[in-house]
Amino acid sequence: MFLRKLIVFSLTAILVFAMVSDTVAGVSNAAALFLRIAPGSRPAGMGEAYVAIADDATATHWNPAGLGTYPMSDSWHEVKIPANIFNLTDSVELDGVVAKNILKAIAPLKSGSGSDFKAYDLWVLTSKGLARYDNKRWNDQEIFNTKTNQTLKSIVTSYFGITETDVVNAMAKKVADANNKRTYEQFSKLKQDILSQIPEDYEFSESLTNMFDSLDAAYYSCLINWERYIKIENEYNEGIKDSTFTEKELDKINFAVEKAKSRFLPEELKVPYSIIFDSEPTAVTSSDNDFAFGTENGLILFNGKRWQIFNTGEQLPSV
Numbered sequence: 001m002f003l004r005k006l007i008v009f010s011l012t013a014i015l016v017f018a019m020v021s022d023t024v025a026g027v028s029n030a031a032a033l034f035l036r037i038a039p040g041s042r043p044a045g046m047g048e049a050y051v052a053i054a055d056d057a058t059a060t061h062w063n064p065a066g067l068g069t070y071p072m073s074d075s076w077h078e079v080k081i082p083a084n085i086f087n088l089t090d091s092v093e094l095d096g097v098v099a100k101n102i103l104k105a106i107a108p109l110k111s112g113s114g115s116d117f118k119a120y121d122l123w124v125l126t127s128k129g130l131a132r133y134d135n136k137r138w139n140d141q142e143i144f145n146t147k148t149n150q151t152l153k154s155i156v157t158s159y160f161g162i163t164e165t166d167v168v169n170a171m172a173k174k175v176a177d178a179n180n181k182r183t184y185e186q187f188s189k190l191k192q193d194i195l196s197q198i199p200e201d202y203e204f205s206e207s208l209t210n211m212f213d214s215l216d217a218a219y220y221s222c223l224i225n226w227e228r229y230i231k232i233e234n235e236y237n238e239g240i241k242d243s244t245f246t247e248k249e250l251d252k253i254n255f256a257v258e259k260a261k262s263r264f265l266p267e268e269l270k271v272p273y274s275i276i277f278d279s280e281p282t283a284v285t286s287s288d289n290d291f292a293f294g295t296e297n298g299l300i301l302f303n304g305k306r307w308q309i310f311n312t313g314e315q316l317p318s319v
Contacts, residue, residue, distance in 0.1 A: 038050075040056070042058075054066065077117075081124075081131075084140070104125040104281075105283075107125075107284045109289070109290070111134070117135075123284075131273070140272060141270045141271055142273070143268050143269070143270055143271075144268065144269045145267065146266065146268070148264050151221065152176065152220075152269070155175075155271070156172050160276060160306075161308050162309060171276075175275065176221070178275075180219065181229070187219060190236065193236065194208075194253060197245050198245075207254065208257060211257045222265050222269065223261060228260040229256075232256040232260060235256055239252075276300055277295060281293040
């Protein structure tokens, strides 16, 4: 009987002590329940499995040690500017001190997603013109992948937002100069050298002259196939070795001239940034999505895709 009472008493005591200890342990949680809330809505939604990917302000709670190795922490990047972008011989004297290789102006322009420097292109104004750094390479021109229905003037008109015929023609000429493999003077000299060697009795004399005139007109439209044009130079250099051209040699030149004219623009067309300026920029400013250049003749805006030109005689937009 005594043993039975002892067992019952012992079990009752154990049960009471267990309930009391659970209540005492719950006091610490009940006093500050907010301490159990996961910092940040994203970690909370992920069931607090957030340590490995903590990359925001809550990283100070989830992974403070990882902040020391974050790629953007205390890092500097040095970018060299190539000579074709930056005139290394330029110098400026100020208060008796000569400084070389000075950038005239810098304007960041957002070109991608994110909030760090990788989301921005860096536009730089140097003595050699305008250049853009896209976090990989320096560019002093835009490269277009052309379509068969495009012309040089249509690309210039669309990209620079201009419609005045004289301005379009002037810019198209500059773009052609940047893309053609020979200067116009070199082209004209070869043309005159060949035509001056044609004998009066050559059967296709008039045809060759007309084809050269057609090729001349194609020069500033970027419609010359320069790989085939080199064939003209080679045939001329081969034929002129003995100071006279045979009929067979002239026929080869005639055929090469005919094939040198192209129906379409080259697959890639280079458009230099510098052709937008008709005078030296005097001021530069930028926001996230666009920047503006001030010149003696007006204002030039760029939104990352298209340019706009406003002369001093026009009403300027708000920027």
